[in-house]
Amino acid sequence: MKRTSKGKHVLYLIAALGMLMYALPLISIRPEAGWVSIFGWVWAAFAFLVIGAHLHFLLGVDADKQRALDQVRKAKLQEWQKKWSQDTHRHQGVE
Structure with a gap:
C-alpha cells in the first residue's frame, strides 16, 4: 500500500x-x-x-474505501498469478 x-x-x-x-x-x-x-x-x-x-x-x-480497494487489488493479483502459473505449467508440459 x-x-x-x-x-x-x-x-x-x-x-x-x-x-x-x-x-x-x-x-x-x-x-x-x-x-x-x-x-x-x-x-x-x-x-x-x-x-x-x-x-x-x-x-x-475514504480510509475504509481504500482498504477495500487494496483487498480487491490483492485478490486480483493472486488470481492473475495463479492463472499465469497454470498457463506456464501447461506450456511446459506441452513442449
Whole structure:
C-alpha cells in the first residue's frame, strides 16, 4: 500500500487557504464586472475544491474505501498469478 505524508497535505491546505484569504478581497465578483467577475467566481470555486480535497484526505473519509480497494487489488493479483502459473505449467508440459 502506498503511504503518503499527511504533512504535505497540511502544507498544501494552508497554502490554498492563504491564497484564498489574500485573493478574495481583491477579486471583483460584482455582476457588472463581466468576465472579471466570472474569472473570480471560477477561481474561488477551484480554490474551494482544492481545500475540500485536502480536508477530505486529512479527515480520512475514504480510509475504509481504500482498504477495500487494496483487498480487491490483492485478490486480483493472486488470481492473475495463479492463472499465469497454470498457463506456464501447461506450456511446459506441452513442449
